[in-house]
Amino acid sequence: MIALIYLVCKQQEVGGIRKVTMQDVAEKAGVSKSTVSQYLNERFEYMGQATKEKIKAAIEELGYQPNVLARSLKQKKTLTIGIIVANILHHFSTQITRAIEDYCHSHQYHVIICNADDQPEKEKQYIDMLRAKQVDGIILLPTGKNIALYRELEKQGYPLLFIDRAVEEINVHTIVLNNRDAAMHAVEYFYGKGHERIAMMTTPVHVSVRAERVRGYQEAVRLHQLPQMNEYLSTAPLENTEQALLQMMALSHPPTALLVGNDLVLIEILKTVRKHDIRIPDQLSLITFDETQFAELYDPPLTTIAQPAYAMGKKAAELLLKQINQQLDDEDQRSFVFQAEFLERESVKKLI
Amino acid sequence: MIALIYLVCKQQEVGGIRKVTMQDVAEKAGVSKSTVSQYLNERFEYMGQATKEKIKAAIEELGYQPNVLARSLKQKKTLTIGIIVANILHHFSTQITRAIEDYCHSHQYHVIICNADDQPEKEKQYIDMLRAKQVDGIILLPTGKNIALYRELEKQGYPLLFIDRAVEEINVHTIVLNNRDAAMHAVEYFYGKGHERIAMMTTPVHVSVRAERVRGYQEAVRLHQLPQMNEYLSTAPLENTEQALLQMMALSHPPTALLVGNDLVLIEILKTVRKHDIRIPDQLSLITFDETQFAELYDPPLTTIAQPAYAMGKKAAELLLKQINQQLDDEDQRSFVFQAEFLERESVKKLI
DNA sequence: GTGAAAGCGCTAACAA
DNA sequence: TTGTTAGCGCTTTCAC
Numbered sequence: 001m002i003a004l005i006y007l008v009c010k011q012q013e014v015g016g017i018r019k020v021t022m023q024d025v026a027e028k029a030g031v032s033k034s035t036v037s038q039y040l041n042e043r044f045e046y047m048g049q050a051t052k053e054k055i056k057a058a059i060e061e062l063g064y065q066p067n068v069l070a071r072s073l074k075q076k077k078t079l080t081i082g083i084i085v086a087n088i089l090h091h092f093s094t095q096i097t098r099a100i101e102d103y104c105h106s107h108q109y110h111v112i113i114c115n116a117d118d119q120p121e122k123e124k125q126y127i128d129m130l131r132a133k134q135v136d137g138i139i140l141l142p143t144g145k146n147i148a149l150y151r152e153l154e155k156q157g158y159p160l161l162f163i164d165r166a167v168e169e170i171n172v173h174t175i176v177l178n179n180r181d182a183a184m185h186a187v188e189y190f191y192g193k194g195h196e197r198i199a200m201m202t203t204p205v206h207v208s209v210r211a212e213r214v215r216g217y218q219e220a221v222r223l224h225q226l227p228q229m230n231e232y233l234s235t236a237p238l239e240n241t242e243q244a245l246l247q248m249m250a251l252s253h254p255p256t257a258l259l260v261g262n263d264l265v266l267i268e269i270l271k272t273v274r275k276h277d278i279r280i281p282d283q284l285s286l287i288t289f290d291e292t293q294f295a296e297l298y299d300p301p302l303t304t305i306a307q308p309a310y311a312m313g314k315k316a317a318e319l320l321l322k323q324i325n326q327q328l329d330d331e332d333q334r335s336f337v338f339q340a341e342f343l344e345r346e347s348v349k350k351l352i
Numbered sequence: 353m354i355a356l357i358y359l360v361c362k363q364q365e366v367g368g369i370r371k372v373t374m375q376d377v378a379e380k381a382g383v384s385k386s387t388v389s390q391y392l393n394e395r396f397e398y399m400g401q402a403t404k405e406k407i408k409a410a411i412e413e414l415g416y417q418p419n420v421l422a423r424s425l426k427q428k429k430t431l432t433i434g435i436i437v438a439n440i441l442h443h444f445s446t447q448i449t450r451a452i453e454d455y456c457h458s459h460q461y462h463v464i465i466c467n468a469d470d471q472p473e474k475e476k477q478y479i480d481m482l483r484a485k486q487v488d489g490i491i492l493l494p495t496g497k498n499i500a501l502y503r504e505l506e507k508q509g510y511p512l513l514f515i516d517r518a519v520e521e522i523n524v525h526t527i528v529l530n531n532r533d534a535a536m537h538a539v540e541y542f543y544g545k546g547h548e549r550i551a552m553m554t555t556p557v558h559v560s561v562r563a564e565r566v567r568g569y570q571e572a573v574r575l576h577q578l579p580q581m582n583e584y585l586s587t588a589p590l591e592n593t594e595q596a597l598l599q600m601m602a603l604s605h606p607p608t609a610l611l612v613g614n615d616l617v618l619i620e621i622l623k624t625v626r627k628h629d630i631r632i633p634d635q636l637s638l639i640t641f642d643e644t645q646f647a648e649l650y651d652p653p654l655t656t657i658a659q660p661a662y663a664m665g666k667k668a669a670e671l672l673l674k675q676i677n678q679q680l681d682d683e684d685q686r687s688f689v690f691q692a693e694f695l696e697r698e699s700v701k702k703l704i
Numbered sequence: 705g706t707g708a709a710a711g712c713g714c715t716a717a718c719a720a
Numbered sequence: 721t722t723g724t725t726a727g728c729g730c731t732t733t734c735a736c
Binding site for chain 1: 415417418419420421422424425430440446450453462463464465467480481483484485486504619622623626644645646648649650651
């Protein structure tokens with residue numbers, strides 16, 4: 001009687017989709033579940049040719065798809081990593097993500113992409129969610145605010161890697177750009193072209209990247225004894241960019257050169273420049289962090305400090321997977337510093 | 353003896369990370385697993401205040417994180433959907449993805465993003481992988497090639513939704529742009545400005561979107577009895593864009609206006625234009641599909657056909673979640689057609 | 705109000 | 721060479 005009811009249930013395809021299970025395959029092939037499992041995991045050592053074929057046929061006939069949830073539960077690994085970007089709107093983030101995806105895909109890992117929108121709260125949510133989903137590791141472009149959480153992960157030995165931004169006192173693998181040097185280089189380049197009143201604009205400096213760029217800028221300015229005015233440094237939020245720039249240009253000695261902190265600020269600046277007829281580079285020379293596709297298409301083409309985003313992402317994925325699989329060599333230092341590439345174009349005017 | 357060994361194992365934190373399980377919480381709180389489970393699922397009806405607090409304390413003390421894999425296995429749902437984009441490099445894809453992410457996030461769903469790179473093979477791999485991961489549904493920007501697979505999913509009643517591209521004879525929810533109309537509109541706009549030799553460039557037309565745009569273009573050209581030359585239509589692969597454009601411009605009667613099929617081709621065209629000093633709009637007027645951030649910053653600003661990508665993505669997520677939760681109303685048609693927004697800027701010259 | 709027990713679909717000893 | 725069995729961590733019915 002019970003068997004009969006069971007049969008009936010099996011027939012009626014509850015909810016329209018009845019998932020085929022390993023048990024079904026085993027029955028159809030006339031073998032046991034574990035044999036099917038062996039087959040799926042390619043442990044063919046002792047498996048008879050006939051068995052193999054029966055199983056293969058059964059799988060195809062039933063259109064069986066393994067349930068990786070169950071497998072992951074058992075094996076305690078998901079072959080999945082998470083990546084949390086601080087702000088997906090930065091082109092840099094997209095490129096990093098893509099590099100990581102590519103690398104993981106070629107190593108049979110999957111990637112769950114999350115966007116923290118620069119909100120520490122959201123970052124925390126995503127870290128928790130990824131852990132709940134049992135991902136094998138996390139790549140983080142940290143907001144830098146969830147120190148306690150980072151520390152907890154570090155302590156637990158959870159595979160974690162920071163990219164783009166370092167976090168003081170958290171001792172995990174970190175991949176960054178030498179932002180300070182890059183900013184200094186830009187200032188020196190301006191200086192070499194005869195500029196003295198050099199300004200910098202970026203978004204608020206609460207993350208290490210921006211802070212370092214600002215530091216590099218300031219250091220270089222000091223080094224060359226250029227005019228250091230508070231008015232030459234803007235860290236206004238994105239939506240106040242226009243106002244900030246106009247204010248700068250209205251100074252009695254407005255800057256002749258401007259270092260732009262990232263691609264999002266750049267867009268705002270270019271909008272402003274157009275709207276108010278500020279002439280580039282005659283009136284204002286420009287160098288910007290982040291290479292965007294239109295840097296070379298803009299009129300004039302923009303000199304940029306390009307980050308090797310793809311390479312950085314790839315390295316990140318590589319290191320994280322090594323860490324997950326406990327294959328870290330001694331040569332794998334804790335921290336990798338990439339160098340920016342300076343792409344000289346016509347947005348800087350020669351003054352001397 | 354056995355108990356002793358078990359204890360020892362529990363102490364030694366195998367591999368550095370020992371996950372805290374519900375059992376641990378239950379023990380510490382002096383209740384049973386099922387009570388903890390009730391607590392976590394907020395089934396408080398009959399739960400004593402004291403019990404609640406003991407459990408809460410135990411959870412915090414142990415830093416317990418539920419394992420959603422186990423839960424999903426049991427509940428047969430993962431609260432996760434997958435999205436497979438045909439080509440992540442299109443700005444349009446990024447925007448759609450973001451919209452879907454936003455909507456899902458606010459509905460406690462998670463999203464796994466995959467990039468098929470325009471390769472049907474990869475698309476198939478990802479569909480299989482997502483199903484293996486037991487995602488509750490899939491949003492697909494289909495390559496259009498895996499017909500058999502699409503049909504299988506349709507037959508199984510698997511929650512599936514197409515966006516951007518329709519697939520003939522596959523009867524699932526579909527969200528598209530009215531590409532034909534948009535292309536016709538562009539041609540008519542050119543015509544209204546006095547252009548007669550109107551060309552179009554896009555990447556190869558094996559997907560419905562591009563095909564429709566081309567059809568719209570051709571129809572409008574025919575309608576207004578404009579010169580129809582094969583040479584005015586290029587569907588060269590991306591890497592041959594430069595060559596194709598130059599060839600067009602070298603015709604004895606080169607086009608005076610060009611409709612560009614998508615943002616990736618646009619970039620190539622603008623590079624070529626710069627390299628070979630083709631004057632926009634004097635020598636060649638331009639309208640392009642896809643609004644990019646630099647369209648209005650380019651010199652001259654580019655007239656674009658903007659897709660309401662965010663709205664489309666949001667609608668997609670909305671429909672798919674409805675479908676998953678079996679809440680489709682009668683008003684939810686199978687197919688949603690969005691209208692493009694025509695953004696008039698200076699890249700079209702008036703000839704009359 | 706709470707707990708015992710069965711089971712989700714799979715893997716991995718170990719037995720046969 | 722293949723099958724038996726005991727779980728992975730959680731949910732859920734039903735008994736207490």
